[in-house]
Amino acid sequence: MENILVEESRGGMLECTHRGHICIVDEKGRVIKAVGDPDFGVFTRSAAKPFQAIPGIRAGIAEEFGLSYDEIAIMTASHRGEQMHIETLESLLRKTGLDENALFCAPSLPLDAAAKKRLLRSGGERRRLYHNCSGKHLGLMAYSKMRGYPLDSYSDPDHPVQREIWETLASLAGLPLPSIRRAVDGCGLPVFHLPLSALANAYLKLACPDRIEDRATAAAAATVGKAMNRHPEMVSGTGRIDTLLLQDPNLVAKGGFKGVYAFGLRKERLGVAFKIMDGSEEEWGLIALTILEQLGYDNKDTVERLRTAFSTEIRNDEGMKVGTTQTVFRLGDV
Numbered sequence: 635m636e637n638i639l640v641e642e643s644r645g646g647m648l649e650c651t652h653r654g655h656i657c658i659v660d661e662k663g664r665v666i667k668a669v670g671d672p673d674f675g676v677f678t679r680s681a682a683k684p685f686q687a688i689p690g691i692r693a694g695i696a697e698e699f700g701l702s703y704d705e706i707a708i709m710t711a712s713h714r715g716e717q718m719h720i721e722t723l724e725s726l727l728r729k730t731g732l733d734e735n736a737l738f739c740a741p742s743l744p745l746d747a748a749a750k751k752r753l754l755r756s757g758g759e760r761r762r763l764y765h766n767c768s769g770k771h772l773g774l775m776a777y778s779k780m781r782g783y784p785l786d787s788y789s790d791p792d793h794p795v796q797r798e799i800w801e802t803l804a805s806l807a808g809l810p811l812p813s814i815r816r817a818v819d820g821c822g823l824p825v826f827h828l829p830l831s832a833l834a835n836a837y838l839k840l841a842c843p844d845r846i847e848d849r850a851t852a853a854a855a856a857t858v859g860k861a862m863n864r865h866p867e868m869v870s871g872t873g874r875i876d877t878l879l880l881q882d883p884n885l886v887a888k889g890g891f892k893g894v895y896a897f898g899l900r901k902e903r904l905g906v907a908f909k910i911m912d913g914s915e916e917e918w919g920l921i922a923l924t925i926l927e928q929l930g931y932d933n934k935d936t937v938e939r940l941r942t943a944f945s946t947e948i949r950n951d952e953g954m955k956v957g958t959t960q961t962v963f964r965l966g967d968v
Contacts, residue, residue, distance in 0.1 A: 637670045637963055639910065640917045642948065644957035652917050654893065654910040655830055656925065658965065661845060661903035663808050663835040667965040669908075673829040676909045678803075679819060679890025681833065682826055683710045683770050684840055684858050685806060689798040690777030692854035698780050699729045706861035707868035709773035710888065714871030715744025715764045722868060723763050723772065730776040737772070738789040739765040739821040746871055767821035769868075774823075791816055791824045800824070802851065806839045807832035820891060830907045833896050838905030841886045841898025859886045875918045878943055882936040889918055897922065902929070917959070919944030924961040 640652040655670035665672045687709040696706060705726045713719040727734060741760035744750045753764075762768060771788075778788045778795050787793050791800075804811045809832050819825035839845045840859055846852035862869050866880030869888065879887040879897060887897035893910030895918050906925060910917055923940040931937060948957035 635670065636674075636911050639669065639908075639921055639961060639963050640959060641962050642957060642959050644948065649957065652910050652912055652914055654908060656908040656921075656963065656965065657830040657834045657906070658925075658929075659831060659834045659838055659905045661838060661842060663831075663838065663905075665831050665834075665968045666904075668968050669963045669965060672831045672834075672968065674909060675827055676830050676833065676894050676907075677817065677819075677890070677892065678826045678828065678833060679892055679894055680712045680767070681888050681890035681894050681896045681907075682803065683712070683767075684855075684862065684886070684888055685803045685836060686710075686770055686799050686823075687773050687858050688802050688851065688854045689795065690773050690780075691857050692850050693777060693780065695773070695776050695780055696857070699776060701726070701729065703861040704865040704868050705729070706858065707865040708769035710858060710862055711769045711869045712766045712876070712889070713769060713868065714746035714766065714874070715742075715749045716746045716871055717749065718867060719769075719871070720763060723768055726769070726772050726776075727763075730772065730779065732772060732775050732779065732785075734762050736775065736785060737762040737765070737768060738823070739767050739771050741765070765821065767819075767823075770823070771821070789822050789824075796824055800826070803828075803836065805848070805851070806836040806846065806855075808835050830909060833894075834905035834907035836905070837886065837896045837898040837907065838903065839898075841900045841905070842903050862886055862888075873943060875922065875943075878919075878939050879922065879936070881939070882933055884933060885936070887922075889915065891915075895922065899929075899931075902931075904929070917961075920946070920959060920961050924963070925965065928965045 636653040655674040657672035658667040742765040815827045816824045843852040843855040866877045870876035889895040892913040896907040
């Protein structure tokens with residue numbers, strides 16, 4: 635049964651609650667702390683993007699196409715369509731020789747409000763490159779091109795690249811392949827359904843690649859993690875929770891649509907995953923902050939950065955304080 639994670643009050647009266655599940659695993663993948671059901675089944679959504687990048691990096695696409703760390707980072711991204719994102723994506727297009735119109739993700743407008751306003755005022759139109767998943771798609775197409783696989787079916791669950799991603803995630807999550815079921819994500823690619831504890835385990839290994847038995851996979855995971863930390867702004871966008879957490883070299887983090895979030899801690903050798911059942915993302919920052927505080931996290935800069943970015947005050951359109959948001963959960967030992 636899910637627990638209340640966050641309460642929102644207005645005028646001193648409870649207005650709404652956000653329920654969910656939290657799971658923390660140690661370096662051996664054992665659940666050590668939890669709220670709600672640590673094995674609750676979740677769709678990874680975009681939290682899977684770092685793992686979807688690993689097969690291509692493992693096979694050598696960075697060397698094949700001369701990719702930089704910011705270009706690797708954007709393969710893991712749910713980018714906002716800011717100028718820095720588009721410039722990096724266009725560089726990726728040039729280096730790989732791929733056609734933007736061949737991307738399976740739909741033509742979109744930037745998610746960043748300022749970038750969207752500038753585009754519309756200038757008479758710009760939707761582009762596939764503006765889709766927040768376009769970096770992931772370009773990475774998979776580049777890998778397909780290098781291997782000589784069909785480009786027009788890279789989104790198909792039976793495509794060799796998609797099969798390799800599935801197998802890689804299963805290995806890192808510590809699950810038999812058939813237990814990870816697949817559906818279709820918003821961008822049209824396969825999306826994975828697995829226990830929250832397995833997602834936490836995969837993030838533990840992303841943060842601590844020495845826990846990965848296969849050396850090539852471990853090296854690729856280390857490269858992906860390094861790229862995300864070197865260029866956190868590429869993974870999400872200005873002021874976003876992914877960016878703020880990834881500024882800390884001890885953390886590797888990524889969220890997904892419908893309220894799923896995960897991060898790994900290198901020094902502490904922990905994996906964390908949580909799911910907000912109503913699918914909200916607004917509470918990610920406060921929940922991540924509370925988890926770190928209850929774990930006794932010692933990087934005060936990261937803690938303060940999150941406190942500054944994610945206020946407990948609710949303000950109206952005029953900036954007047956009208957309510958509060960607070961986390962109400964306690965991590966329980968398992």
